[in-house]
Amino acid sequence: MDAETATSRTPALQVSSAPAATVPCDTSGLPPPLAHSAARLARSRYSWALGSGKGGLMGTQEVLRMLRGRWLLIVLMGLLGTSIALVIAAVQAPKYTASADVFVTVTSGQSTGDLAQGSTFSQDQARNFAAVVTKEVVLGPVIKQFGLDITLDDMRKNVDVEVPLNTSLITIKVTDKDPVQAAALANAVAKQLSSAVASLTPTVDQVKGAPIRAELIEAAGVPNKPSSPIIPLYAVLGLLVGLVLAIAYLVVVELVVARVDSSEQVEALTGSVVLASVPRDRRVSRHPIAVTALPLSLRAEAIRHVRTALKFLPGEANQTFVVTSSVSGEGKSTTAANIAAAFAAEGMSTCLVEADLRRPRLEGLLDLTGGPGLSDIVVGQCQIEDTVQSWGPDDLQVILVGTIPPNASELLGSSRGQDALRAIASRFDVTIIDTPPLTAVTDAAIIGRQFDGVIMVVGGGKVRTSELRQSMGALAVADVPIRGTVLNLAKEDASRPYAYAYSDRNRQTRLADLLPQGWRPVIKALAAIVAAVAVTMTAVALTSAQETAKPSGVSTPQSSAVPSTSATPATPKAVFIGDSLVAGTGGSGTKWTSLVSSGMGWSEVNLGRGGTGYVTSSDANGCGLSYCPTFVEMADAVIAEKPDIVVISGGENDGTNSVSTAANSLFASLKKGLPNAQIYVLSPLWRATAYPDALKQTSADIKAAAQANGVRYIAVGNPLEGHPEWFNTDQTHPNADGYKKLAAAILSAIKKG
Structure with a gap:
C-alpha cells in the first residue's frame, strides 16, 4: 500500500493572513512535468482555506465529471428504457x-338580428350539450343497444367530447379495440345525443323562442390505423x-456507496x-518501502515524483509534512514511510514521526x-x-508512538504536544508526521493546523466519496488547507504516465497494449x-408496421355526410347466409341477425333460407319458394352484394352428410x-337438447375448412x-326470447374473436 504527498511548513498563526504566495517558488530548474506540478501545488495550496473546496453535496464539477x-x-x-417502452x-x-360530428342549430329566427343571436345561443348550447354526451341519458341506451358488458363509468372512459372554439360543432370520439365497433359506437x-337534445329542449309553447336541434353532419368512418x-x-x-x-442512480451511488478510483x-x-x-x-506486503527495496518499480518512481514536487514548495528550510487519510486501510502509514525514505535517499536529514497514538503501525512496518x-x-x-x-x-530517523496514552487528542492539542512537534521539526531538514484518519479522530486536523496543512492519501477503491467529503468537511471546519493529495492503490493505467520506460521493462505485453492509444473511448462510442x-430501427419498424397494418377483415369505407334512417355509406355492410335460424323463423319479427x-x-342484408345447408337445398316446404339453393350456390349472390362482412351460420340441416368439400368450396369462392x-x-x-354426434362432426369439418381458407371460425356452442x-x-x-x-x-363470441 503506497502513496506519497507532502507539505511545506510556515508558522501556524500565518495560515489565513499570510498565504504561501508571499514566498516565491522558483521552478525554473525543474524538468517541465515537475515544474508544472510544483506550480499547481503553489496555486492550490490554500484552496481549502480560501473556500474553493467541496464540503458536503456534489458540486457542478463533480456532477459533470460523473456524467462524463x-x-x-x-x-x-x-x-x-426505450427498448422496454417499445416492448x-x-x-x-x-x-x-372513431369520431362523429354533431351540429347544434336553432330552428327559428326571422331577422338578421335573430339569426345572429341564435348563432351565439347555439354555440353556448353546444358546450352545454357536450357535457350531456357522457351522461346516462345518452350512453345508457347505447350500452343496452349494443349489449355491452360494461358499466357506465367504463363507457365514459372510452368516450371523448370536444367543442371547437366559437363553433356549434360537437365532436364525439369513441375508442375501442375493434375499429368497426368504434365507428358504430x-x-x-x-x-342518441340528437334524440336527447330533442327531449331536453323546451318546446315553443313553454319558452319564447325556437327549439334546438342537434344533427349528425359527419358520421364516423372505420379507422384504418390505431390511435394507441x-x-x-x-x-x-x-x-x-x-x-x-x-442519472439518479449515479447520483445516489456517488453520494452513498461510490468509491474514489x-x-x-x-x-x-x-x-x-x-x-x-x-x-x-x-x-507491498513483502516490500512495503519500495524506495529502498524496489528502486526501479513504478511505486518507487511515483514516490520520487511526490518528493520532487514537495521539495520545491515555498516554505522554511526545515519542512514538515503532515500525512493523513479519510479512513484506515488507504495506505497512509506506508505512504508516509515511503516519502520519508525518499527524502532520506537524497541525503537530507529526515525524521518520520508516528503521531497515530491509537493504532500505531510503523513499528511492524x-x-x-x-x-x-x-x-x-x-x-x-x-x-x-x-x-x-x-x-x-x-x-532515516524514526520516532515511534511510545506509550499509548488514553487521551491522544488532548495530548497532541496541548501546548506541550505542539512544542514537542516543533522541537522535533527544528532538528531535521524534513519531518514527516504520520497522523490518524480524519473520519475517526481529530488528531490530524489539530496537527495539520499547526503545520500549515496536510497531505491527503486517498486509497483508490478503498474510500467512499461520502467519506472523502466528510474528511474535507472536517478540514474546512478546522480551517486546515490541503497541500496536496496522493492517489494510492491506483489502477495501473492511471499511474503509468508517471513511470519511466525502464521501470516497465519486465511487464508482460497485453492485448490492450497492441491497440492504438485511446481505443477504449472509440469502442464505447461504437457500442x-x-x-x-x-x-x-426497431422504433421505426414498429411505427411503420402500425401505420400500414390494416385490421383483419376491415375495409376502409369513406365517411359520409348527413345520415338518413337507412345505413350510411360509412356503416359496414354485413350479409348473412344460412338456414331458418338466420331467416328468423318463429321469432315474431325478432332475428338474432x-x-x-x-x-x-x-347494415344487415339477410339471405337466410329455411331448410338449407352446405350441401342441402330446400323447396316450398322449407323456405316458401320452389327452390332454395345450398350455401355454396349462394356464393355469387353474396359476392354481388359487395359486403364488408359475411356471416355464415348453418349445418344442422345437412344431417349425416359430409360438408367438408362444400365448405372448402364456399369459403374459397368468398375469399x-x-x-x-x-x-x-x-x-x-x-x-334445447345436447349436441348430436353427427352435428359435432359437421362442426369439426366446418372448422377445418375455415382454418384451411383463412376465414374466422366462431365457436358459439349451444347457448339454448x-x-x-x-x-x-x-x-x-x-x-323472440330465444333469438335474443x-x-x-x-x-359476445364475435367480439372475443
Missing part, C-alpha cells in the same frame, strides 16, 4: 378511435425515464492537485523495536534523542452508436370474390341447451 465518466452507462440506460407498446392491444352516441399505442411517444418517454433513472475524482472532491498516482502492487516515543516526549519522560531510531541504508441505431348487426353497427371482406363462420346452432321455454312448440325454432339469447351469445 459514466456517459456510456447513461446512454445504455436510456436505450434500455410494452408492442404487446399492447391496439385501440382505434360513435355513430350510435351521436344519434403511439410508438414515438412511448419511445421518447422510455428514453427520458431511462436517462433520469440512470481516479485522480479526476480526487481533484474534484478535494480541490487540490494530485501529486502522483501510486499503483497497486502485490509485493519498519521492523523496529518498541520503546519510548512521541507520547513520552510530550509528557516530559524522555528527550528527543532518547526516542530516535535509525532505519535503512540512508539513516453506443450500434445500440442507438438498433433501437431507432338484426340484433347482432345493431350491436356491431352493421376470392371478396378479398377485403371479413368472413365469420359460426359453429352450427342447435336446440336446457331451455325449452326459449323455443316455440315445435322445439326447433326459437321464440342467441344474439347475445353470438355477439
Whole structure:
C-alpha cells in the first residue's frame, strides 16, 4: 500500500493572513512535468482555506465529471428504457378511435338580428350539450343497444367530447379495440345525443323562442390505423425515464456507496492537485518501502515524483509534512514511510514521526523495536534523542508512538504536544508526521493546523466519496488547507504516465497494449452508436408496421355526410347466409341477425333460407319458394352484394352428410370474390337438447375448412341447451326470447374473436 504527498511548513498563526504566495517558488530548474506540478501545488495550496473546496453535496464539477465518466452507462440506460417502452407498446392491444360530428342549430329566427343571436345561443348550447354526451341519458341506451358488458363509468372512459372554439360543432370520439365497433359506437352516441337534445329542449309553447336541434353532419368512418399505442411517444418517454433513472442512480451511488478510483475524482472532491498516482502492487506486503527495496518499480518512481514536487514548495528550510487519510486501510502509514525514505535517499536529514497514538503501525512496518516515543516526549519522560531510531541504508530517523496514552487528542492539542512537534521539526531538514484518519479522530486536523496543512492519501477503491467529503468537511471546519493529495492503490493505467520506460521493462505485453492509444473511448462510442441505431430501427419498424397494418377483415369505407334512417355509406355492410335460424323463423319479427348487426353497427342484408345447408337445398316446404339453393350456390349472390362482412351460420340441416368439400368450396369462392371482406363462420346452432354426434362432426369439418381458407371460425356452442321455454312448440325454432339469447351469445363470441 503506497502513496506519497507532502507539505511545506510556515508558522501556524500565518495560515489565513499570510498565504504561501508571499514566498516565491522558483521552478525554473525543474524538468517541465515537475515544474508544472510544483506550480499547481503553489496555486492550490490554500484552496481549502480560501473556500474553493467541496464540503458536503456534489458540486457542478463533480456532477459533470460523473456524467462524463459514466456517459456510456447513461446512454445504455436510456436505450434500455426505450427498448422496454417499445416492448410494452408492442404487446399492447391496439385501440382505434372513431369520431362523429354533431351540429347544434336553432330552428327559428326571422331577422338578421335573430339569426345572429341564435348563432351565439347555439354555440353556448353546444358546450352545454357536450357535457350531456357522457351522461346516462345518452350512453345508457347505447350500452343496452349494443349489449355491452360494461358499466357506465367504463363507457365514459372510452368516450371523448370536444367543442371547437366559437363553433356549434360537437365532436364525439369513441375508442375501442375493434375499429368497426368504434365507428358504430360513435355513430350510435351521436344519434342518441340528437334524440336527447330533442327531449331536453323546451318546446315553443313553454319558452319564447325556437327549439334546438342537434344533427349528425359527419358520421364516423372505420379507422384504418390505431390511435394507441403511439410508438414515438412511448419511445421518447422510455428514453427520458431511462436517462433520469440512470442519472439518479449515479447520483445516489456517488453520494452513498461510490468509491474514489481516479485522480479526476480526487481533484474534484478535494480541490487540490494530485501529486502522483501510486499503483497497486502485490509485493507491498513483502516490500512495503519500495524506495529502498524496489528502486526501479513504478511505486518507487511515483514516490520520487511526490518528493520532487514537495521539495520545491515555498516554505522554511526545515519542512514538515503532515500525512493523513479519510479512513484506515488507504495506505497512509506506508505512504508516509515511503516519502520519508525518499527524502532520506537524497541525503537530507529526515525524521518520520508516528503521531497515530491509537493504532500505531510503523513499528511492524519498519521492523523496529518498541520503546519510548512521541507520547513520552510530550509528557516530559524522555528527550528527543532518547526516542530516535535509525532505519535503512540512508539513516532515516524514526520516532515511534511510545506509550499509548488514553487521551491522544488532548495530548497532541496541548501546548506541550505542539512544542514537542516543533522541537522535533527544528532538528531535521524534513519531518514527516504520520497522523490518524480524519473520519475517526481529530488528531490530524489539530496537527495539520499547526503545520500549515496536510497531505491527503486517498486509497483508490478503498474510500467512499461520502467519506472523502466528510474528511474535507472536517478540514474546512478546522480551517486546515490541503497541500496536496496522493492517489494510492491506483489502477495501473492511471499511474503509468508517471513511470519511466525502464521501470516497465519486465511487464508482460497485453492485448490492450497492441491497440492504438485511446481505443477504449472509440469502442464505447461504437457500442453506443450500434445500440442507438438498433433501437431507432426497431422504433421505426414498429411505427411503420402500425401505420400500414390494416385490421383483419376491415375495409376502409369513406365517411359520409348527413345520415338518413337507412345505413350510411360509412356503416359496414354485413350479409348473412344460412338456414331458418338466420331467416328468423318463429321469432315474431325478432332475428338474432338484426340484433347482432345493431350491436356491431352493421347494415344487415339477410339471405337466410329455411331448410338449407352446405350441401342441402330446400323447396316450398322449407323456405316458401320452389327452390332454395345450398350455401355454396349462394356464393355469387353474396359476392354481388359487395359486403364488408359475411356471416355464415348453418349445418344442422345437412344431417349425416359430409360438408367438408362444400365448405372448402364456399369459403374459397368468398375469399376470392371478396378479398377485403371479413368472413365469420359460426359453429352450427342447435336446440334445447345436447349436441348430436353427427352435428359435432359437421362442426369439426366446418372448422377445418375455415382454418384451411383463412376465414374466422366462431365457436358459439349451444347457448339454448336446457331451455325449452326459449323455443316455440315445435322445439326447433326459437321464440323472440330465444333469438335474443342467441344474439347475445353470438355477439359476445364475435367480439372475443
